[in-house]
Amino acid sequence: MPKVCFVPIWYPLEQYATSRLRAKSVVELLRHDPRWEVELDYGEDADIAVIVQLCSDRNLEEINRNRDQVVVYDICDRFFATDSIFRTDEGVLHSQSRCLEIIDRADVLIAPTRQLKAELNARFPAKPCVYLPELVDYGAVPSPASPADSRRLVWFGHTTRGNFESVRWMIDHLVSAHGYQPVLVTTPNTLRRRYPAYADFCTAWSIDAVRSELAAAALCVVSHSPAEPFKSPNRFATAMTQGVPTLASGSPACDEILAAAGYPQFSVGTTLDVDRVLEFLADPARRSLYVADVQREIWQRHAPEVVRRAYVELFERILPDSDNY
Structure with a gap:
């Protein structure tokens, strides 16, 4: 053998x-x-x-x-x-x-x-x-779309690899223009040292913390550093599989999945893009269809x-x- x-x-x-x-x-x-x-x-x-x-x-x-x-x-x-x-x-x-x-x-x-x-x-x-x-990470399996009511916005990952720096514009816009409550699942001390203005939004990273925060989230955002654009779409795949509508930026691998599923508009580059996606997600039927269609594409690739x-x-x-x- x-x-x-x-x-x-x-x-x-x-x-x-x-x-x-x-x-x-x-x-x-x-x-x-x-x-x-x-x-x-x-x-x-x-x-x-x-x-x-x-x-x-x-x-x-x-x-x-x-x-x-x-x-x-x-x-x-x-x-x-x-x-x-x-x-x-x-x-x-x-x-x-x-x-x-x-x-x-x-x-x-x-x-x-x-x-x-x-x-x-x-x-x-x-x-x-x-x-x-x-x-797909964190043991996620395809789940129904999460409701929009909580207004909880989740980001998870490391703050030292450019992933957070490149997503801040989305978080800031979703908070200031749309009233979302950010939850940043990461290492508290590192976040506090590098980005003190966001420290109050931190939940200490653990596998259980990511699972529980995604279970309570209305929306997730992911982005890749301009220096590492070709990284895996694993955070996008995890959040979407758990049923959380997710916006992606700066990730060709996420773009590939979104385009194949028929939702290229969820790859966002401007605040206007974000506004248009939120308008789309305001319809519960379209919200559920988006999650189900993208989950199907993810599972065909990552099951x-x-x-x-x-x-x-x-x-x-x-x-x-x-x-x-």
């Missing part, structure tokens, strides 16, 4: 979306497939090692030493083009140089959006690159069976004789 190990860098796994969605949850999904042995963390005896986002010094040494192992590099950020500094148990990690080191070793690259795949193909033409969708099949097809291409193990 062929063996695959998924190697995240950030722990605890549940607290980091990339580790949770593209390592832990995928391993749990694939454990139901008797043809593959899967495990979390690096295994030198694995036939395939999936490196998720970045890797430690030790694991870089391992994959460079173990040349018979097929390395799949899961790239979900543009660290190959922009540098960030992270502190790990091993010391300081420069994301750009580490990303390029892993790309150099990798046999195959994978990306969570078609847009990021296209950029990787252009920048690293010698490396095969495959689009692999993410699961567990779709994601499982995508990984299995990739591994079968890498190890064409996998049935003979």
Whole structure:
């Protein structure tokens, strides 16, 4: 039986979306497939090692030493083009140089959006690159549209990656012009330090907090940093799947879903766009139809069976004789 190990860098796994969605949850999904042995963390005896986002010094040494192992590099950020500094148990990690080191070793690259795949193909033409969708996060399953009565506006995520800076204009407009009450599910100390004017709207992030706030929300907004436009639509997919009408900005992956579902106007770029969408959502029937139609499109792309099949097809291409193990 062929063996695959998924190697995240950030722990605890549940607290980091990339580790949770593209390592832990995928391993749990694939454990139901008797043809593959899967495990979390690096295994030198694995036939395939999936490196998720970045890797430690030790694991870089391992994959460079173990040349018979097929390395799949899961790239979900543009660290190959922009540098960030992270502190790990091993010391300081420069994301750009580490990303390029892993790309150099990798046999195959994978990306969570078609847009990021296209950029990787252009920048690293010698490396095969495959689009692999993410699961819907936070255990969300398709639910009916939430009512508009609460006027609660939810945003969730990190404030350090440009996602909040790029969404502030929407939040400010929805509060000042439409009377929404913002709920920002994130790390309180970081929000207070970086954006003190919004500190009173903060709810401390946890998986349960995101679930409960989405359950009570009338509206959600998501946006991507201009430096990271090709990131996964996972926050949009999560909120919409839980039944919360969601406005997206600066995200080609969200635009793709909205256009395919027939609602390109929900990709907003101006306050006038926002006003028009709210007018549309004021009709309960149209509100429900929007949520149901977009959920259907999301589920066709991100349902567990779709994601499982995508990984299995990739591994079968890498190890064409996998049935003979």
